[in-house]
Amino acid sequence: MSSQARWIKAKAEKSLNPPQVETALNDIAADWDGSLPDFLRDFPLGEEALIHLLAVSQIRAERLQRNPELLRWLARPEISMSDRGPRRMLAELHDSSKSVRAENFRALRLWKAREMTRIALRELAEASSLEDTTAELSCLAGVCLAIVYEECDTRLRARFGAPHTEFTILGLGKLGGRELNHSSDIDLMFLYGEEGQVSPRLSNHEWHNRLAEQIVKSFSAGEPALFRLDLRLRPEGSAGPLARSLESMENYYAGFGETWERLALIKARHVCGSKELAYEFSRQHQPFIFPKNPTPELLDEIAAIKRRIEREVPADELDVKLGAGGIREVEFVIQTLQFVHGAQHAFLQEPGTLKALRAIAELELLPGSEVRILDESYRFLRRIEHRLQIEAERQTHSIPDDPEKRERLARSLGFDSAATLLADLQASNERVREIFHHLIASGTAAPAVNLDIFSDPARATRTLNELAQGSVSFHVAPRTRQIFRRLRPLLLEELVQCADPDATLIAIVRFVEAFGLRSLLFELLATNPKLLELLVRTFDASFFATNVLIRHPHLLEEITRSANLNRSLSLPEHAASLHPLVERGDLDSIRLYRQTQLLRTIMRDVLGLGPLPNLWQEITDLAEACLLAAAAIVGAKNLTIIAMGKFGGRELTYASDLDLMFVGDDFRAAQDFITVLSIPSPEGVIASVDARLRPEGEKGPLVGSLEAFEAYYRDRAQFWEIQALTRARPVAGPNQETFRAIAHAAWSIAGRDPDLFGKIDAMVQRIRAERGSGNDALDFKTGIGGIVEAEFLVQALQMRHDVRETSVRLAIAKLADIISPEDADLLGRGYEFLRRLETVLRRWRNTSASSLPPDPIEQRKLAVRMGFKDRESWQQAYERARADIHAIYGKHFGG
Template sequence: MTPGDRRTDRSTLLRLGFVRVEEAAAGIASLGPYADGLREALGRSADPDAALAALLALAEVTDRERLFAALTSDAGTCDRLLAVLGASSALAEHLRRVPQDWEELADPLLATTRPPAFALRAELLAAVGADATASEPVATLPDADAVDALRLGYRRLLLRLAARDLAHNAEVEDVAAELSDLAAATLEAALAIARTRVGDAAQDVRLAIIAMGKCGGRELNYVSDVDVVFVHEPCDGADEAVAGRTAQALASHVIRICSEQTAAGTIWPVDANLRPEGSQGPLSRTLASHRAYYERWAKTWEFQALLKARPVAGDRALGAAYREMAEPFIWQAVARPWFVEDVQAMRRRVVAHLPAQEAERQLKLGSGGLRDVEFAVQLLQLVHGRADPSIRDRGTLPALEELTRSGYVGREDGRALQDSWRFLRRLEHRIQLHRLRRTHVVPDDPDALRRIGRSLDLGRDAAAELERQWRAHRREVRRLHEKLFYRPLLGAASRLPGEGAVLSADAARARLAALGYDDPAAALRHLEALTSGLSRAAAIQRTLLPVMLQWFADAPDPDAGLLGFRRISEALGTTTWYLRLLRDEGEVAERMARVLATSRYATDLLHREPQGVRVLAEDLHPLGGAATLAEMRSVARRQPEAAGGVRAIRAVRRRELLRIAAGSLVSDADVAEVGAGLSSLTDATLEASLEVVMADLCRRRGLAEPPTRIAIVAMGRYGGAELSFGSDADVMFVHEPLPGADASRAAAYAQGVALELRRLLGLPGSDPALDLDADLRPEGRQGPLVRTLDSYAAYYASWSETWEAQALLRADAVVGDEDLRLRFTALIDPLRFPADGLDDDAVFEVRRLKARVDAERLPRGADPHTHLKLGRGGLADIEWTVQLLQMQHAGRHPELRTPRTLVALQAAASLGLLSADDAQDLVLAWRLVSRVRDAVTLVRGRPGDAVPSDARERAAVAAVLGYAPGEATEMLNDYLRATRRARAVVDRVFWG
C-alpha cells in the first residue's frame, strides 16, 4: 500500500466513524478477503471500533469462515450482529461465552418478527424442561441446570430483541411490550422451577404473580427491577395455613431464581415491595387478605400502583380475580379525604430518590424526565377514570392517546408528549443496552454520547445532536407537565377555542377537587372571570394561570390563593405594569401565589393596597431602620395635617410589614432577624409619628417649640427587639421639661402628645393599626400615662417591686430625645442589674410570681403542651429563666446586660451559668416557639398563642416553617420534643 493509499484508507475509516484508525486498519486487514464486505457494515454500527473488536473476539471462539461467510452473504444478518456488537458490550460478551447464539440472528423469521407472548413463554418453559400446555408447569431439569438454562434462554431471546431494535428501528413501545412479555415468560419459568423445589406441596396452593410498575404496563426497560405482587388461594381441601407457607416458599424461590448471580449470569431483581405493608408484610396473601388491606389501610400511592397491575404468571383465573378485586379501589382513590396530601407525598418520594449529583442528567426522575410524563398521565387517569372507563389503560402511551381522544389533554400537547416519551424511552434503552446495567443517567462522556447518538441515527455530529434533542424534549415535558392539569381548566372556564382540551364542567370540577380545591365550583367561577374574553389582560391571565394554579395547589389553601389573586387582579386590572410584572418576572408570580395561598395576614396587607405587589419583586429582607425612617419623614412632610402625616407613615409601615411577612413565607427567614426587623420598623414608625404629632401640637397651641423633651421606652418583646407579627408595642412615655418651662404646661403637652400619638396610630383605616400598650408603666393603668424622669426615679426608689425590676430587664429607650433616653437607661440599670444580685427572698418572690402566672394565666381548656407563651417549655418558661439569671448575675457580668433573650442566653453559656447543651436546648426551643407564633399569625391573619388544633391550619403553619406537605405531624413532634427539652432545663435552672 502506498502512502497515498494509507491516507485514503485512514480518511475512509474516519468517515465511517472509526476513532482508533490505526488499530481499525490492522483489524480490518486481518479479515482478509472479507474486509471489503464488512468495512462499510462496521461503519453503520454505533461504535465501529467496539464492533470490530467484538467481531474479531467472536471469530476466535466460533467457526470463523462460517461466521464471515454468513455476514458477507446476508446483509440482514450482518447488520443485526454488528449493530449489537457496536452498541452493547454486555451482549458482545454473552456471544463470546455462548458463541452459537450469533446464529439466532441469521434466521430472518426469528430475527425480524416480534414473537407473541405465548411463544416466549413456551420457549422459556421448554428451556427448563416444563410443559407449556400444563395448567401448572413443573421444571424437569436438575435444579442448577434449569436455573442456568433459564438465564441463557432469557439472554438469547434478549439478543434477538436487541438486534431487531438496533438494526430495524423497532417501535419503542413494541420493544417495551416485548421486554415485558419476556419478563412474564421468565417469571413463569422461574415458578416452574420453584414448584420442583417445593415438591408435592405445590399442588395444594394456587399462586398468581401480578406484575406492577413498568412490567404491568407492558413498558419495561432492558434492565429494570420487575415489580410484582403475589396472591394465593388454598386448593380444595388444603389447609389454609399450610397453603400460605407453601405460597411464601414458592414466591421466595421465584425471587431468588430471577435475582441471584450464577455461573450463567443473572437476569434482573424481582421487587415485591409494592405488596401490602411493603417489606414488612407477608410475601403472599390471599385474595380476601388483599381486599381487607385495600379497604382499611392502603394509601393513595398504592392505588396508583394498582393502575399497572396485570396478571402475568401462575394461576390465570386467580390473577384475573385479583385484577377484578383491585379495579374498584383504583377509581375510588380520588374521593379519599387525603388524596391531595398523598399525591404530594408521591411527588416528594420521587424527588427524595434523586441523588443531587445526578439531578441535571437524570432521564427518569429528573425535571422533564420520564416520571413527569408517567405521573401526569396516571394522575389524570385517577381523577377522570372514575367516570370515564375509556381512559383506564395500563400503558402510558395508550392511556395518553385515550386521554387526548377524550379531550382531557389537548391534541397538540398529547402528540408532543407522546413524541417526547418515545424519545426518552429510546434513549434510556440505548443507555442500558451498553452494559445491561440499571441506570437512568445520561452520560457526559463524549465517546458514550457519540455511541448512543449514532445508535439513534442522529447524524454525523451525533453527540451534540443527542444533547440538543434530549434537552429540547426535557423542556417540552416540563412545560407540558405544567399544562396537562391546568390549561384544560382554563378552556373549560373561558370556553374559548384553542385553549387546550375541552373539559366538561363536571370534569373540570373533579380535577380541581383532586388538586386540593375545597370549592371547585367557586374556583371555576374565578377562572372564568379571569380568563374569559379577548382582552389583553385575559390573554395574559391564560398564560399565567396554568403555572399559578399549580403553585396554589402546592400551598396549604388553594381556594384562598385563587380568590385573592382574582381580587387583586380585578383591583389592578387597568394598570399597565401588574400583569406584565407577573408574566415577565416568574419569581414574583410564584411569591404571590405562595403568599396568597398560605397567609391571611399577608393577603390582607395586599388587599388593603394591591400596589404592594411591587414589593414581591424586591429584596424581602427587612430594610434598615434608618432608610425606613428617612422615607417616613419624607412622606409625612408632604401632608398638611398630623392625621395625614401619620396615615402616610402607616402606609410605609404596611408595605414594610408585607415585605417582612413575604420574606418569612417564601424564604427561610431567621426568626431573630424577623423580630429585629419588626422592632426596627416600629422604632421608625414611632419616631416619625412622634415628630409629626409634637410639631402639630406646637402649631395648634401656638408654641414656638416643645416645652419638654419626650422619649419612648420600648418594653417586653418590643424592648427585646423580638416583636412578632401579632404583637402590640409595649411602651412607657417619659418627658423632661426644658429649663424655664412651666412644669404643668410641659406635663399637659407631653400627655397630649402621648394620647394623640396613640389615637392616630390606632385609628381604623386601610393600613394596620399600631396599638401602643402602656400598662407596664408605674402603677399600671392607674398611674399617669407620662411621667418625668424625676418621677420615675422617685417611684422606683420608694415603691418598685421585684416584678417591675424584672420588667425593666426588657426596657430599651429607643425613640425620642437621645439624651433623655440615655439618662433613663442610667436610672434603671442599678434596679434591674443589682450589683449584689438577688437575695434568697427575691429569688423566692420571682419563683412565686412565676408559679402564679402558670396557675392563673393559662386560658381555661388550653393544652399546656402546645400553648406557645405559657405552655411547658414555652416562651415564658425560657424568658423567665433567662431573666432570673440576669437579675442574679448581671451586676457582676456586663455581658448579661441586654434586653435580647438569645444574646443573654449566649452570654450565660459563655460565663458558665448554663451548660452549652442547656443553652442550646433553650435557644432551639425559643426559636421554634417564636417561629410557630409568627406562623400562626401569618396563617390566621390574627394572633394566636397555641399550636393550631385544626388540621388545615396546622398544615399551613408547618408549611410556613418549611415542612413539606403532609408533614404537620412531624412539625408537632419537633415542637413537643424541643419544648420538652427546654422544660427540663427550666426545671433544673429556674426551679432547682
Template sequence: MTTAPGRRSSTFTRLLRHGFTDPSAADQLLGLDALTSVRSDPVLLEALGATADPDLALRGLVRIVEAEEESERQVLLDTLITAKPLRDRLLGVLGASEALGDHLARHPRDWQALVTYEAVDLHPGVAEFERGLAEAVDPDSLRVAYRRCLLTLAARDVCGTTGLAQTAAELADLATATLRAALAIARTAAPEDAARCRLAVVAMGKCGGRELNYVSDVDVIFVGEARDGVDETKAMQAATRLAAHMMRICSETTVEGTIWEVDANLRPEGRNGPLVRTLSSHLAYYQRWAKTWEFQALLKARAVAGDPELGAEYVAAVSPLVWGAADRENFVPDVQKMRRRVVDNIPADRIERELKLGPGGLRDVEFAVQLLQLVHGRSDASLHSGSTLEALRALAEGGYVGRADAAQLDEAYRFLRAMEHRIQLYRLRRTHLVPDDEADLRRLGRSLGMRTDPVAELNKAWKRHASVVRRLHEKIFYRPLLDAVAQLAPAESRLSAKAAAIRLEALGYADPAAALRHLEALSSGVTRKAAIQRTLLPVLLGWFADSADPDAGLLGFRKVSDALGKTPWYLRLLRDEGAAAENLARVLSAGRLAPDLLMRAPEAVAILGDPEGLTPRTRAHLEQEVLAAVGRAGDAESAVAVVRGVRRRELFRTTAADLIGSYGTEDNPAEQDHGALVDRVGSAVSDLNAVTVAGALRAAVREQWGDTLPTRFAVIGMGRFGGHELSYGSDADVLFVHRPREGVSDEEASRAANTVIGEMRRLLQLPTADPPLLIDADLRPEGKSGPLVRTLKSYEAYYRRWSLVWESQALLRAEPVAGDEELGRDFIELVDPLRYPMEGLGEDAVREIRRLKARMESERMPRGADPTLHTKLGRGGLSDVEWTVQLMQMQHGWAEPGLRTTRTREALAAACAAELIPLEEAQTLDEAWVLATRVRNAVMLVRGRPGDTFPSDPREMAAVGRYLGYEPGHVGDMLDDYRRITRRARAVVEERFYGAAT
C-alpha cells in the same frame, strides 16, 4: 509483512470514514487470520460502519469468530457476507451492547438465533418467548436462554424492525415468560409446596404496563390461597417459599449475570409486610390502610404468572379501588406530596443527567398521565390502560389533554425512553443517567441514528425534548381547564364543565364551580389582557394547587387583575419577571393578611418583581418619607392617611418577604434559619410601627401647635415594641414622657402632652380596613389608674419611692421609639439602675417575680384553651422563655453588659456566653421562643386577625402548617413537634426560673 506507509494511511482514512475511532486497532483486528476470508470484503466494512460503535462491533465479532470451532467459523463468516439480515442484526447488536457481545463470546452458537426471521418472529408474544425458554431446567440454563431471547429482541430494536412501544412490550412479555419459567423451576424443586397452595404473580410498574426497560426491577405482588383441605397458615408458608425461590432464581448473580431483580416492595406494608397474602387480606389492607400512591401503583397491575384465575380475581377486585382513589379524603394532599417528590432525593451532581427523575424527565410524563387517569378514569373507562403512551392517546381522544400537547409529549417520551433503552443495552445495567464520557455519548447518538455530529445532535435533541416535557408537565394539568371556559379551542379538544370541575376538585380546589367562573372571567375574550393571562394561568394554577388554599389564590389573582389588568406594566411584570408571578401566587394563596393588604394597594404588586423589593426599608428611610409626607399634607387626617398608606405598603412588603422566605420558590428555596426570619419580621414590624407613631405625633403637633409643642415629648416603646419583637397582630405598648420647655408652666405642658396623646390616638383609630395599630399605655406607673403621661421628674420621683418589681421588669424592654431623642435618652438613663440593679435582685424580689408569673399562668389563660398549644401563656411558650431570660437580666445585667438589651434572643445568647445557662438549655429556650413566635405570625398571616393558639379550621390549620414547613397531611406532626419542643423548654424554665438561685 510490513504495510507500506501510504497504504496504511489510505486504510486508516477508510476506517475513519466508516466511523472507527481507533483505526490502528481496527486494522490489526481485520488482519487476524480468523478474518482472512472476509477482511477485504467491502460489505463487511460498510456493515460495521453502520453500527452504533464500529470498534466495539468489530471486537465483538472477533471474539465470536475466535470462540467458534473452526468448522463452524467459516459458516458464520460466509453467512455474514451473503445474508444481509443476519449481518445487520448481529453487527447491530455487537455495536450497541458490550454485554450481549460477552454473552455471544461465551455462547458463540447463539448467533444462529438471528439467522432466520419468520413472520411471527417480528412481533413475538409470551408464547414465543416461553418456547425459547422451554429447555431451561435450572437457574443457569434459564439465564442463558433469557439472554438468547434478549439477543433476538435487541436485534429487532437496533435494526429498527420494532419501535419503542413494541420493544418495551416485548421486554415485558419476555419478563412474563421468564417469571413463569422461574416459578416452574421453583415448583419442580418443591412439589409438596406446589401441592399445598395456589400462587398468582401480579406484575406492577412497567412490567404490568407492558412498557419495560432492558434492565429494570420487575415489580410484583404475590397472591396466595390454600388448596382444598389445606390449612391456610401452612399454605401461605408454602406459597412464600415458592415466591422467594422464584425471586432468587431471577435476581441472583452468577457467571451468566443476573436476569433482573424481582421487587415485591409494592405489596401491602412494603418490605415489612408478608411476602404473600390471600386475596381477602389484600383487600382488607387496601380498603383500610392504603395510601393514594399505592392505588397509583395498582393502576398497572396485571396477572402474569402462576394461577391465572386467582390472578384475574385479584386484578378484578382491586380495579374499583384504583378508579375510586380520587374520591378518597386524603387524595389531594397525597397528590400534592407526590408532585413535590418527583425530583426529590436526586444528588445535585446527577440531576442534570437524570433521564428518569430529573426535571423534564420520564417521571414527569408518567406522573402527569397517571394523575389524569386517576382523576378522570372514575367516569371514563377508556382511560384504564397500564401503558403510558396508550393512556396518553386516550386522554387526548377524550379531550382531557390537547391533541397537540399529547403529540409533543408522546414524541418526547418515545425519544427519552429510546435514550434510556440504548444506555441500558450497552452493559445491561440498570441506570437512568446520561453518560458524560465523549465516547459513550457518541455511541448513544449513533445508536439513535445521528451521524453528522452525534454528541452535539444528541445533546440538542435531549434538551429540546426535556424542555417540552417540563413545560407540558404543568400545562396539561391546567391548559385544558382554560380551554373549557375560554371557548377558544375546538370543541372536541375541550374538557366538559363536569370534567373540568372534577379535575379542579382533585387538585385541591374546594369550590370548583367558583374556580371555573374565575378562570372564565380571566381568560375569555380576545383582548391582550386575556391572552397574557391565558399564558400565565397554567403555571399560576399549579402554584395555587400546591398551596393550602388554592381557591383563595385564584380569587385573589382575579381581584388583583381586575384592579390592575388595564395597567400596562402589571401583566408585563408577571409575564417577563420570572419571580414576580410565582411570588404573587405564593402570597395570594397563603392566607388573608397579605392579600387583604394588596387589595387595598394593588400597585404594591410591583414589589414582587423587584430583586430588592422584598428587602425591608430602614427605619431612617421610612421616617424620612413619612415626616416629609406629613409636612406636605393639608391637615392631620390627610397626613395620617398618607402615613397609613406607607404602613400598608411596608407591611405588605414584610408579609410577602416572610411568606416567600418561609415557603420558598423554585429560584429562592425556603430559608432554614427560622430565627433570622423571625428577627427580620420583628424588627421590620417594630420599625414600621415606630415610624407610624412618629408620623401621627408629627401630624397631631402640627394640627394645633405648628412645628413646636410647648413641652418636649417622647414615646418609649415597651414590651415587644421596645424589644423589636412585634408580631403582625401585636399592640404597641408605650410610655409617654414629657419635659416642659423653658418658660412653659407645668400645667400648660401637661395639658399639651395629654392633648397630643389624645389626638394621636384619635388619628390612629380612625376607621380603616387596614390592620389596626393600637397604642397601649397600661405598663405606665400605677397602670390604668395612673396618669397617662408624666414629666421625667415625676417618673424619677415615682420610681425612687414607689416602684414595684414588676415595673422594673417591664422597663427591661423600654426603648425610645418616637419624639424628642434627647428626652428619650434621658429616660433610659433614669431607668437603667432600676432594671439592672446593682448586685442583682434580693431573695424577696425573686420570690415576688416567681409569684407574679405563677399567678399570671393560673389567671390569664383563656378558658378552654389547651395550655400545651397556647403560644403566649402556655407551657414553654413566649412568657415562659421571656420571664426566664428577664430574671437573668435583672440578676446579672449590672455585671454583664451583653444582658443590657431589650431583645430576648440577644439577651439569651449573652447569658449563654456569660455561662449563666448551658448552651443546650439556651438552644432549647431559643427554639421554643422562635417557634411560638412563628406560630403567632402564621395565625395572623392566615386568618387576618391575631391569635395565640392554632386555628381550629382545617384549611387554616393546613396553611399554618405550610408556613411552618409541613407538607399537606402532616398537621398532626406539626402539633406533636410544637408540644415536644415547648415541653422541653418548660423543663428548662422549671429549673432556671422556678428553681434558680437568687
C-alpha cells in the same frame, strides 16, 4: 492480510466503535466454519444491523464471541424477522433444553440471554417498534416467572402438601404495563385466595410466603440473576409479608392504602398463576384504584406527589427517566388522568402508557397537541433509555459524560452529533415539563411553605413526611395523613417563631411517637391552635420539659386544662395535693408531682402567663411544699429549717439549689431529710440541697442550737456569713421568730461597720476571681455589672440602713428613697433582665448556668427565647443592663 481480515477491518472502521467491532468479528471468525463475510451478506436483518449491535452492546458482542452458534440462530429468518409471543418463546425454550430447571435454572438463564440479544438486534435494526420491543421483553420476564413459579410450587407441594386455595402473581410498574426495558426491575405482588391450614402445623399464609421466598431466591441464585425482583410496592413495603390473602389485601388498602399505591395499582395485571384470582383482585380494588368522585383530599395528595417529584429531580439534568421532563413525568401525567377519570371511562383502565395515552386522546382529556408531545417525547426518551441499557444490560438512565460515548450514543440514535441529540432532548424535556406543571393547578393544594427556617430543608421535609406517614414498620391510616395536611401549615407557622426550628421539629417527632394515638393528637392540635402553640413553644424553650412530656405524654392533657394552667398554684394548694402522698410515705409520687408541676410552670412561663417575680414565687412555693412534705415523712418536726439565699428570698429559678440551715438537736432527722430530698430517680430528685452556709461551713455540724448560732454570729462568723443572713427565712419547725431575731441582730450590727462597703466589695472581687470564666463579657452573674454586684449592693444598703426584706426585688423598692427612685428603677430593671436571662438559660436543661454561651448562634437562640427579634438588639439590652448595675454599684462602692 486475508480478504476476510480486510473485510473485518473495513467494517470495523466504518462502525460506531471500531476496536470493539474488530475484536468481536475476529473472535467470531476464528471459530467460524466458512466465510463470515459471505454468511453475513445474506443476514436477514442486514449485516449493518449486526455491526451496529456489536458496536453499541459490549455484553451482546461478548456473547456472540463466546458462542458463534448464537449468530447462526439469529440468522434464521423465522427467529429474527418477527416478534415472538409467550407460546413461541416457550416452545423454543423447551425444544432447546430438556432440563430448564436444573442447576438453578441455568438453561433458562442462557435462553433469556439469547432472547435479550435477539430483541436488541431487532430494535437496532428498526425491525421492531417500541411497543413490540417492550412487549417482547415483558413476555420474556413473564415466561421466566411462570417457569420458576411452577417449579417452586411443585417442590413445595411435594414437600408440604397442597393448599386448598389459589395463588397468583401480579406484575406492576413496567412489567404490568408490558413496557419493560433492557434492564428493568420486575415489580411484583404475590397473592393467595383464602386463609386456612395446609396441615395442622402449616397455615396457608406460611405456605404461600415460603413459595414467594423460593421464587425470589431462585431469581437471584446463580450468575447472572434471571431478573432483579422488586417487591417494595406490596402492602407495607419491605416490612410487610411477601404474600397476602385477598382479604388481607382488601383490609390493607381500605384502611391504609395511600394515593401513590392507587397510582401504582393502575398498572397491576396478571402475570402467572390463577387468572381468576387476579381478576377478583382487580374487581375488588377497582373503586380504590379508580374512585368515582376523587375528593379534594385525594387531589391534594396527587398535588403533593407532584411537588415531591419536582423536588426530587436529580442534579443530573441528563437523566432521561427522573430528570425534569423525563419518563417519570410523562407517566405521572397519564396516570393522574387515569386516576381522576378512570371510574367514568373504563377504557382508561389500561396498564400500558401509550395505550392509556390513546384513550386520553379519544376522550379529549388533553389537547391534541399535548397528546402528540407526550407520545413523541415518551418514545424518544424510551429509545435513548434502551440504547443506554443495551450496552451492558445495566440499569442506567443518564447520558454519559464521556464525549466519545456520548457521540456514539447520538449516532446510534441517528443524530449527526451529540450536540444535536442534547438540543432535541432539552426541547423535548421543556415541552413535557410545561404539561406536567399545569396538570394540577398550584391552587389545588396548600401552598408550599418556605422551609429555609431549617438548617437542612431537605432533611426537614423528610422529617415532616415521617410525621405524617410514621416509621417504616408502622402504617398510618389515610385519615391521619389528611389531618396532618391540615396541621402541617399551622405547625410550620409556629416553627417559624422558634429559636431552634430543627431541634423543635425533632422534639415534636419524638413526642408524636411517644403519644401513640397519632390521629387523636393531630386532630387535637389541628383544631386547637393554642395547644399547638404551647407544645411548640415548650419544646423550643426546654429540652428538660420535652423529655418529661415524652416520658409522660398524658401530662399534656392533665396540665393544659384551662382551669389548671391559667393560674398559679399557692403553697397551701400544693400542700393539699401532697398530703395524701405524705400519708402514704410515697416519695416517688412526690418526685413525679414536682416534675409535673415544674413542667406546668415552664408552660406558664413560655406562654407569658405571669411576670418574672411570679415565676420565682411559683418555683419557690413548689420547692417549699415538696420540702415540707419530705420533712413530714422523715419526722423532722423538731428541726427548725432555715431557707437561705434565693430560697429565703422567694426568688428561686429553674435548677436552683435549696440553701438550708438546721436549728435543733436532731442530727439524724436532718441527715435523713437531706437524703430523702437528694435521692435520684427517673423523675429526678425532690430537691438539691446546699447546707454549706451553716456555721463553719462543711466543717461545722449539720445541726446547731439557737445558742450556738447566736454565739457563732457574735464571735466567729466571717463577714460574708453575716451578710447572707439578710436572706434568712425560717420555713418550718419551732423557734422561728427567735432565729429571725438572732439573724437580724447579727446583720444589723454588722451594718454599722465603717468598712461595710469595703468588705463586701472585696468579697465581690474574690467571687469574680474564683468563679468567673475568664471572659467577663460572658459572665452575667459574677462579671462587672452582673447579678452578684446587684445583690451585694442591695444587701450592703439593707445592712447599712436596716431594711428588713429577704427578696432582692422588694428590697430595691424599699431602698428607692435612699438611692433615688431613678437608680432604684434602673437597678431593678437591670437585675430583672439578668435574672430573666439566667432563667431562660437554666430552663433549657434544668441545670445551673452563670455564663453566656460563647457561640453567636447559641446567643441568637437565647435572644429569641427572651423575646428579642435578633441577637443585636438583645446584645444592646444586655450591655445596657450590666452598665446600669455597675454604674449604681460604683456610686456606693467607689468603683
